[in-house]
Amino acid sequence: MDVVMSLVLTFLLTLANGYFSMSESALVAAKRAILEHDAEEGDKKAKAALKLASDSGQFLAAIQIAITLVGFFSAMVASTTLSDPLAAWATSLGAPEDICYAAAPSIVTIIVSYVSIVIGELVPKRIALSNAENVSKSVAGFLTTFSKVVSPLVWLTSASAAGLAKLLGIKSADDRQDVSEDEIRYLVTDSDDLTDAEKNMIHDVIDLGDTIAREVMVPRVDMTAVEDVQTCSEVLAIMRRTGYSRIPVYHGDVDRIVGIAHIKDLIGAILDEDAAEDPVGTLAREADFVPDTKDIIPLLSEMKSSHDQMVIVVDEYGGTAGVITVEDIVEEIVGEIEDEFDPDNKYLTQLSEREWLVDGRFSIDDAIELGWPIEDSEEFETIAGFVLDQADSLPEPGEVITMDGYKFRVQSVRGRRIAMLRVTAPEQVSDEDKSEGSDASDKDHSGDEESSSDSGKTKRSHHGSDKDA
Template sequence: MSEIPLSVLMGILALLIVFSAFFSSSETALMTLNRLKLKNLAKTSKGAKLAQKLLNQPDRLIGLILIGNNFINIAASTIATIAAFKIANDSSLTPEAAAAYGTVILTLLILIFAEVTPKTYAALHPERIAFPASYILTPLLKILYPIVWTTNLMTNGILRILGVPKDVAEQALSREELRTLVIENHSIRPDAKQKMVINLLDLEHITVDDIMVPRSEVVGIDITDDWNDIIKQLVNTYLTRLPIYEEDINNVIGILHIRTILPRLSQGKLDLEGLLSVLRKPYFVPEGANLTTQIKEFQKRERRMGLVVDEYGDIQGLVTIDDILEEIVGDFTSEPKNRGRHIIKKGENEYLVDGRIQIRSLNRRLQWDLPLEDASTLSGLIT
């Protein structure tokens, strides 16, 4: 190899550094890819699909990249040494000094052009590097598979001796980790969408007790009342669904959907028998049920309203699917369920608030942050 011109050696060395940069940047780019985004891109992009296949076998991928990179770096070191000796023969430098200079220069070249620069760029733009690189790494893995397989076999053997499992179960993101990702993800815009996702994640820690209409404020119809009074209630109600009970709210007979009696009510033909015939069986919700579970139950049972009961079966309040949805998207219902619990602005930073209002509703409307741990209503918090 001593007959090879110095210019050719330098050209080979430069080419090897480019190859080393390719392997270094490919490793960083592939490991930096967003797996969820990659899964979607793989449906339309062949490069993304190849990258996904490579990442499905990370031990083989890393083995291939490290084998390729180390082979190239060793080859570059050999070429640099030969070039150094060639320079020493043509100058007054001793072979030892030339080798030392060559080592320092090669180290700097590899560090700057084959490691730091390509890896930094790959970390900033992983898709630009990973997808094209996958076209090269995929066939290269097939060609070098025997070497990669042998290397991985020995590596896994050493890991077993050290007591390190080869396959580590994938850890799912916790709710708090997902919450942090949503907050820090600037691609979720506008802020209303971001808040909706955060509210959805928070449902697990909110119970029906936090959002229900308390027992004392549940609007229903007592069938033992005078029939004319019942008709007046039905005509004047602002609600679409009403619990029907006998003397006491604990003796619920059923749930009335106003829509089912409108024709007869408007014609003055509604009687008690007709009212009872359209009632739907009441649906009871155990107190303390979290909203994530409850919204699934509403969907499963095809219900929009539930009566919250304690362990003894006594009714504690009423919750609707609209109440849960408002925890996600904010106030939207046209039914004034908080009628009588108004918030009146009296001046700068001064409000007149009904004490029966739910703290969660107050926080949502005024963008406050009152504590939720010790009470569910404003009066309960004050007292």
């Protein structure tokens, strides 16, 4: 074989190596959703690419065999047919003959390897990654045929690899543990294809797996419930005032829930004048009860199957702990769902740039997002719970909890819970003020020591003049 033919053959083998490398990268990087869309539109090439991607083990093994064989033959052809001409050329230039013939095969191999890396690997992979879906569709037909042709060799090599791995005690891919929750979180956070809202929603879906009914329910103290002896017209008026379409019905006390009143049934009763003054207990539908430790995902599935929009949550003693609706669960994923009856910002009213009026039920997660100095804790879920945790007892109206300059003042207490708070943020210190403060600190070092000893600590104080606030 002359030199020209050897060079041409080596170059063609390098191009073949590049083709298989490009095919592998494209099929791995192609977005399945785009291929599925094209396949639904009738694109046969997209269907072929999807079929290959669904059995990635088969086509990846076939491509690996092809790349290995092409690389082997490329190096063999180059070293056996180009080494002697290269050595003869170097000798004609005056180089020692024995050294030239000894070094020529290595030099040829290095040159061929360099060309193979650039033309056979790097450039093709860049082409594939820049337009993965179109490249996948272009190569799918040939790769399907090629995979079938080399399938016996693929089976032989796969069986040999599996046997050797078993001898070495290496687990197969099927035996490996599924991707962990932390890995999913990392992939979602690191993704450039998702918006912040989509990332937050995915994180909320993951968190839902660790959420129980007690964390989502409307607690007993905030429930709207009616007694079974109240008339249908009275209960309908309550529904109009609260905006609820379903209300639990109890007998005697809230721990004895006998059913759920539906607005549709009550409207029917009102239209029938004779039934308008009937006790609501006669129309209450049967209620389902769930323990407060029930996992949310199975609960949502059960509510969907039974067509329940509301269930009653009970504690370990059988008493009513609260109620939970499908909307409550969905809001854990997509955030607060406001309907035409919901007031805007019902738990938070901003009074000024540094001051807010806050309902005690305002969630800790939302407070943290506002930058308030509160650490997430399993001990409490609301701003009222945080204040109670810091105070160690039920504070009176006017009492203030101070943390990192933020003041949490109790505005009102309802029963044994904090109803409203006023939160005040510290003033922002300008650079000029900081400079002046630094000068002052040099003059009064002892004052700084006293101040620094209190920074970051929680203080509890009582302001009698604020009781009527």
